[in-house]
Amino acid sequence: MRHLPSVGAILAPPESHPYLVVKQDNNGTTFVISDIEIPGLTGVIAHTAHAIRRPIGGWTHPTSHDIPALPLPDTAVLTRPDADPPF
Structure with missing residues (x-):
């Protein structure tokens, strides 16, 4: 990009329609992103x-408190705290 994108809005009462303008550095190709046709x-x-x-x-991003824990299967293998890890 040649510079940071520009943001604006087209006023069409009672609404407004935002648009984004992005100008590339390759001979100035310009992109205008809008949800309506811009008259000019x-x-x-x-x-x-x-x-x-x-x-x-x-x-918002979910946290560990937002995600329910999976129940352990009945066949869970319990290890002693002083045992070597399984890897």
């Missing part, structure tokens, strides 16, 4: 692609 770019677009819209959000 209609005559200068070389390629377009459409993707299925997915929700974007922040989710």
Whole structure:
């Protein structure tokens, strides 16, 4: 990338539509990612692609307290604390 991506929003009351602009360092190829067509770019677009819209959000990572422990099978082999490890 030539520089950090730029972020903006298209206002279409009562909604706003975010977009992302990424400019590459290879002769300035520019990518504009948006969920709607941007009116000012209609005559200068070389390629377009459409993707299925997915929700974007922040989710917390589960911790060991969030994951239930698996029960030990009835045939678990118990070892003495002073025994050598099995490896």
